[in-house]
Amino acid sequence: MTPSRDEKKKITRQTILEAARACFEAEGYEATSVRDIASAAEVSAGSVIHHFGSKRELLYATLFEDLETTMREALSLCTSPPLGAQLDAMTRHIFSYYLRRPRLSRVLLKESLFAEEPWASRFREQTARLHGAVEALAGDAMRRGELSPVVDARMLAMAYVSFYYFALLAWAQGGHEDPARLVSVQMAQHLRGLSSARTTGG
Amino acid sequence: MTPSRDEKKKITRQTILEAARACFEAEGYEATSVRDIASAAEVSAGSVIHHFGSKRELLYATLFEDLETTMREALSLCTSPPLGAQLDAMTRHIFSYYLRRPRLSRVLLKESLFAEEPWASRFREQTARLHGAVEALAGDAMRRGELSPVVDARMLAMAYVSFYYFALLAWAQGGHEDPARLVSVQMAQHLRGLSSARTTGG
DNA sequence: GAATTTTGTTGAACGTGTTTAATGTTTTTG
DNA sequence: CAAAAACATTAAACACGTTCAACAAAATTC
Numbered sequence: 001m002t003p004s005r006d007e008k009k010k011i012t013r014q015t016i017l018e019a020a021r022a023c024f025e026a027e028g029y030e031a032t033s034v035r036d037i038a039s040a041a042e043v044s045a046g047s048v049i050h051h052f053g054s055k056r057e058l059l060y061a062t063l064f065e066d067l068e069t070t071m072r073e074a075l076s077l078c079t080s081p082p083l084g085a086q087l088d089a090m091t092r093h094i095f096s097y098y099l100r101r102p103r104l105s106r107v108l109l110k111e112s113l114f115a116e117e118p119w120a121s122r123f124r125e126q127t128a129r130l131h132g133a134v135e136a137l138a139g140d141a142m143r144r145g146e147l148s149p150v151v152d153a154r155m156l157a158m159a160y161v162s163f164y165y166f167a168l169l170a171w172a173q174g175g176h177e178d179p180a181r182l183v184s185v186q187m188a189q190h191l192r193g194l195s196s197a198r199t200t201g202g
Numbered sequence: 203m204t205p206s207r208d209e210k211k212k213i214t215r216q217t218i219l220e221a222a223r224a225c226f227e228a229e230g231y232e233a234t235s236v237r238d239i240a241s242a243a244e245v246s247a248g249s250v251i252h253h254f255g256s257k258r259e260l261l262y263a264t265l266f267e268d269l270e271t272t273m274r275e276a277l278s279l280c281t282s283p284p285l286g287a288q289l290d291a292m293t294r295h296i297f298s299y300y301l302r303r304p305r306l307s308r309v310l311l312k313e314s315l316f317a318e319e320p321w322a323s324r325f326r327e328q329t330a331r332l333h334g335a336v337e338a339l340a341g342d343a344m345r346r347g348e349l350s351p352v353v354d355a356r357m358l359a360m361a362y363v364s365f366y367y368f369a370l371l372a373w374a375q376g377g378h379e380d381p382a383r384l385v386s387v388q389m390a391q392h393l394r395g396l397s398s399a400r401t402t403g404g
Numbered sequence: 405g406a407a408t409t410t411t412g413t414t415g416a417a418c419g420t421g422t423t424t425a426a427t428g429t430t431t432t433t434g
Numbered sequence: 435c436a437a438a439a440a441c442a443t444t445a446a447a448c449a450c451g452t453t454c455a456a457c458a459a460a461a462t463t464c
Contacts, residue, residue: 005430009442034421044444049422051442110316113371114308120375155391159361162368162388166360169315169367173322186364189357190392207460211412236451246414251452253412 013051016041020048021062029059029107056111060119063108070097071126075133083141087134087160087187092180094130098168106172127161134160147191159190215253218243222250223264231261231309258313262321265310272299273328277335285343289336289362289389294382296332300370308374329363336362349393361392 019041023032034055038045052058074093079086098105112123134157141147147156163186167179176182221243225234236257240247254260273296281291300307314325336359343349349358365388369381378384 005440005442008430012442033419035419045421046423046445047443055421106316110312113315114312114374124375124377152391155388158368159365159388159392162364163361165368165371166364172316173326175326186357186361189354189361193394207410207412210460214412235449237449247451248415248453249413257451 009051012041012043012047016043016048016051017058017061020058024059024062024104025101028103057119059108059111060115063104064119064122067097067108068126070094071129075129081141081144082146083137084184084188084191086137088180088184090130090133091164091183095168095171095180098171109168109172130164131157131161156190160187163187163190211253214243214245214249218245218250218253219260219263222260226261226264226306227303230305259321261310261313262317265306266321266324269299269310270328272296273331277331283343283346284348285339286386286390286393288339290382290386292332292335293366293385297370297373297382300373311370311374332366333359333363358392362389365389365392 016037020032020037023037023040027036034048035045037058038048041048048058049055052061071094074090077086077089077093079089098109112119115123135153138147138151138153138156142149142151142153160183163183166186167176167182170176170182171179218239222234222239225239225242229238236250237247239260240250243250250260251257254263276292276295279288279291279295281288300311314321317325337355340349340353340355340358344351344353344355362385365385368388369378369384372378372384373381
């Protein structure tokens with residue numbers, strides 16, 4: 001019953017991943033050295049790099065799946081209209097993931113926003129899915145008559161994502177305690193409409 | 203005529219700064235080592251760190267002033283109404299600074315968004331000044347009757363800044379050629395107003 | 405003006421992430 | 435089953451940013 005090389009590889013990978021997650025959560029990303037992770041996983045530092053390419057990619061590996069799960073949950077949330085409430089629920093669900101790990105989220109945000117391929121694509125895809133979900137909800141709202149039929153759902157979704165990242169960055173910089181509320185307030189302002197043209201014009 | 207210690211210090215600092223700027227522009231931030239800068243400035247690596255604290259702070263020092271100048275220029279731009287045109291002019295002026303140095307801007311954006319003190323405050327202050335300028339322009343627009351008097355100028359400014367950073371990040375990730383246009387389009391949508399309440403209600 | 409303190413400068417050294425050459429074992433090939 | 439290829443693993447080495455002890459020279463003190 002000698003374990004095959006593939007099995008051993010997978011076990012080693014998993015061991016390193018768990019050791020890394022533990023070290024990162026306990027000490028933070030920067031304070032954790034590759035050698036720390038290696039000795040916690042009882043392998044050499046070279047082996048850690050061999051399996052994951054770099055320390056940064058190890059960070060991605062530890063956090064991406066969790067974020068993916070959270071995102072999927074958020075997108076499958078079935079909140080009842082109006083649109084504002086639906087978006088709020090989504091925002092809150094996703095942000096709760098970040099708020100639970102302030103230190104790691106900060107570095108994840110920093111590194112994921114400026115990742116190289118193939119991670120850049122993966123993170124971009126997550127954002128694209130969020131964008132798509134908001135667009136779909138906006139479409140529903142238009143069909144309900146809650147939004148004017150001339151609204152561009154794609155633009156609305158882009159505005160949401162802008163507010164989303166702004167709030168996330170403001171929070172990561174220590175500026176806001178409740179980023180979800182910030183998104184909510186900004187989105188409400190956006191939906192309310194600002195131009196006086198509608199009140200004075202035809 | 204032995205130069206005083208203060209003078210010598212200033213000269214050394216300036217020499218290092220110029221060497222660093224040259225290296226960063228030529229090779230990029232990550233590809234430039236502290237030792238490269240040191241030998242270009244004909245000092246030791248330790249001296250470079252002694253003067254600037256860290257390689258990252260040297261990056262801030264090389265780029266912050268330029269950005270500061272650009273920002274000040276943008277804020278003192280006197281474009282004629284409507285508000286949208288005024289904001290577009292500002293956006294374009296600032297973004298032209300980034301677009302001129304794509305590689306360095308990318309790393310500056312990354313590092314400045316997540317800087318530690320005292321740089322964090324400085325960059326936050328720049329954003330705050332941008333925010334303030336937009337708020338003032340929005341106030342003018344309200345007094346002109348261009349915007350509804352119920353509009354919250356601070357919220358409008360926050361929306362602008364959100365679009366601003368979203369476009370900048372999208373550009374830095376290689377997604378958009380013309381981030382200024384992206385801001386313009388999003389801001390136009392925001393000003394136009396989205397809710398059908400205004401057409402059906404009141 | 406001598407003694408003392410301050411401080412700009414340096415080269416060596418530290419810990420870092422990553423690379424590399426060598427090794428032993430598993431898998432594949434013939 | 436033997437020969438060959440593939441590959442996970444490691445220790446040593448590398449370049450990196452940064453720290454440090456030592457030094458020399460300028461500034462300060464008395």
